[in-house]
Amino acid sequence: MNNIFKxxxxxxxxxxxxxxxxxxxxxxxxxxxxQGIMTKCPSCGKVIYTKxxxxxxKRCDECGYNFKVSxxxxxxxxxxxxxxxxxxxxxxxxxxxxFPGYGDKLVKTQTQTGLVDGVVTGKGKIEGQPVMLAVMDSxxxxxxxxxxxxxxxxxxxxxxxxERMPVIVFTASGGARMQEGIFSLMQMAKVSAAVAKHSEExxxxxxxxxDPTTGxxxxxFAMLGDIILAExxxxxxxxxxxxxxxxxxxxxxxxxxxxxFLLEHGFVDQIVPRDRLxxxxxxILKLHSVDQKDWxxxxxxx
Amino acid sequence: MSITPWERVKLxxxxxxxxxxxxxxxxxxxxxxxxxxxxxxxxxxIVGGIAFFGDIPVTVIAQQKGRNTKENIARNFxxxxxxxxxxxxxxxxxxxxxxxxxxxxxxxxxxxCGLGAEERGxxxxxxSNLAQMMLLKTPIISVVISEGGSGGALALGVADKVYMLxxxxxxxxxxxxxxxxxxxxxxxxxQAANDMKLTAQDLYRFKIIDGVIPEPAGGAHNDYNLMATxxxxxxxxxxxxxxxxxxxxxxxxxxxxxxxx
Numbered sequence: 001m002n003n004i005f006k007x008x009x010x011x012x013x014x015x016x017x018x019x020x021x022x023x024x025x026x027x028x029x030x031x032x033x034x035q036g037i038m039t040k041c042p043s044c045g046k047v048i049y050t051k052x053x054x055x056x057x058k059r060c061d062e063c064g065y066n067f068k069v070s071x072x073x074x075x076x077x078x079x080x081x082x083x084x085x086x087x088x089x090x091x092x093x094x095x096x097x098x099f100p101g102y103g104d105k106l107v108k109t110q111t112q113t114g115l116v117d118g119v120v121t122g123k124g125k126i127e128g129q130p131v132m133l134a135v136m137d138s139x140x141x142x143x144x145x146x147x148x149x150x151x152x153x154x155x156x157x158x159x160x161x162x163e164r165m166p167v168i169v170f171t172a173s174g175g176a177r178m179q180e181g182i183f184s185l186m187q188m189a190k191v192s193a194a195v196a197k198h199s200e201e202x203x204x205x206x207x208x209x210x211d212p213t214t215g216x217x218x219x220x221f222a223m224l225g226d227i228i229l230a231e232x233x234x235x236x237x238x239x240x241x242x243x244x245x246x247x248x249x250x251x252x253x254x255x256x257x258x259x260x261f262l263l264e265h266g267f268v269d270q271i272v273p274r275d276r277l278x279x280x281x282x283x284i285l286k287l288h289s290v291d292q293k294d295w296x297x298x299x300x301x302x
Numbered sequence: 303m304s305i306t307p308w309e310r311v312k313l314x315x316x317x318x319x320x321x322x323x324x325x326x327x328x329x330x331x332x333x334x335x336x337x338x339x340x341x342x343x344x345x346x347x348i349v350g351g352i353a354f355f356g357d358i359p360v361t362v363i364a365q366q367k368g369r370n371t372k373e374n375i376a377r378n379f380x381x382x383x384x385x386x387x388x389x390x391x392x393x394x395x396x397x398x399x400x401x402x403x404x405x406x407x408x409x410x411x412x413x414x415c416g417l418g419a420e421e422r423g424x425x426x427x428x429x430s431n432l433a434q435m436m437l438l439k440t441p442i443i444s445v446v447i448s449e450g451g452s453g454g455a456l457a458l459g460v461a462d463k464v465y466m467l468x469x470x471x472x473x474x475x476x477x478x479x480x481x482x483x484x485x486x487x488x489x490x491x492x493q494a495a496n497d498m499k500l501t502a503q504d505l506y507r508f509k510i511i512d513g514v515i516p517e518p519a520g521g522a523h524n525d526y527n528l529m530a531t532x533x534x535x536x537x538x539x540x541x542x543x544x545x546x547x548x549x550x551x552x553x554x555x556x557x558x559x560x561x562x563x
């Protein structure tokens with residue numbers, strides 16, 4: 001477990017991928033000390049050794065604040081040896097509306113983030129259990145879902161259905177990719193359809209809702225898991241808090257749309273802190289690795 | 303002759319435009335309205351029930367705008383809460399049980415955005431509709447009659463055939479919302495309407511919908527009866543086609559319809 005944060009490339013895109021050290025950090029994550037030796041917690045203000053922070057699953061040891069993690073960091077935290085056999089790594093959006101400025105912005109974001117789009121999908125193992133998984137990355141267009149994310153997820157579920165495998169999806173999304181308009185909206189139906197078919201085959205689907213999970217992602221595959229886990233404090237909702245405040249003309253109550261609020265209202269099975277996420281997912285997979293139907297057939301007398 | 307997208311937006315939002323119930327009255331017989339989601343409450347932004355379409359019993363579900371301010375308030379300006387989507391799903395499952403085709407009329411600025419809607423799981427309610435509609439073993443036809451706004455519209459839009467009226471719109475978000483997000487200026491809604499490609503003609507060109515239903519000269523509001531006749535004709539042709547398919551083929555086609563987008 002000591003090496004889990006070793007920089008590792010899960011896919012090699014000759015076009016867009018850049019070296020990990022070139023990845024531009026978001027403002028929030030940007031270390032306040034040169035060379036990034038120390039990182040300040042945006043929640044409680046504690047200054048933490050960056051190395052220690054990485055060892056601690058990017059959680060503040062003072063207040064428990066979850067720093068944003070990239071898709072690659074997440075995979076390193078979750079998978080056995082951090083190993084992923086990535087699918088469809090090169091799939092990229094084709095700007096279906098021919099939307100002014102979008103094509104250029106896509107290429108720029110790809111160069112800046114080293115990602116081709118906002119989700120990494122593939123196959124790996126958690127505590128020895130084989131699983132297909134998708135991890136969204138909110139650093140790419142705020143994790144917004146357009147045709148690429150929709151297509152990659154659909155292919156993942158179709159593949160998992162064919163190979164009779166469980167799926168875990170880590171969501172992190174500001175909602176729909178506006179620049180892909182109606183095509184983005186239709187991805188909600190497309191992915192949900194693939195999820196429904198996977199489910200019909202009696203296969204397991206687990207979602208892990210991370211900060212933030214909103215809009216079209218919440219209103220489709222995020223909420224369709226057989227088991228829905230969430231990270232502490234994650235913002236989860238359909239409408240964004242700012243939009244709601246504008247609509248109702250008042251401030252939202254403290255904790256509204258946070259993971260704990262969703263648990264309280266019955267929409268989340270468990271809130272799992274980062275250090276227990278891997279073992280929790282491992283247990284869930286083990287609990288579903290026994291085919292109950294076969295077992296029942298065997299023990300029941302004719 | 304050439305109507306701009308923004309003009310279509312304005313036509314689609316005209317208060318005198320026919321609403322779901324106007325079509326239900328003209329197209330179906332003996333409409334029997336059913337209320338409630340059996341979990342929380344009754345959402346008047348969505349109307350649902352059973353009726354005869356010719357000789358065939360069908361389930362009809364419509365997002366319903368008010369025809370005056372008072373009714374609009376009661377119907378929350380056709381912006382459903384989770385219980386509206388859950389009622390719709392309940393009626394659709396009932397339709398499946400009794401082998402009734404389902405007809406949906408889509409007309410909403412979007413799912414309601416507010417405290418209660420979030421507390422009761424707006425996202426979960428819409429997601430369930432998307433997934434469940436894909437598996438329903440009965441034909442579904444959806445018609446966007448005026449505004450098809452975001453996931454709130456799509457939650458009634460996973461169908462075997464999807465049509466739009468000539469001056470209706472269907473989009474990821476309202477042009478105003480879109481402008482405020484992407485151009486940081488809600489007053490640029492007209493530009494947004496152009497860039498978003500939200501007209502029936504655009505969506506037909508994208509092959510996202512199956513057809514555009516022509517409106518009477520000047521718009522649907524000019525002749526409710528004629529407009530309803532056009533819609534009825536499409537429903538007749540399509541139901542006949544869909545009812546001939548085996549369940550397996552029906553579901554396979556429905557899946558492929560969305561799969562290729």
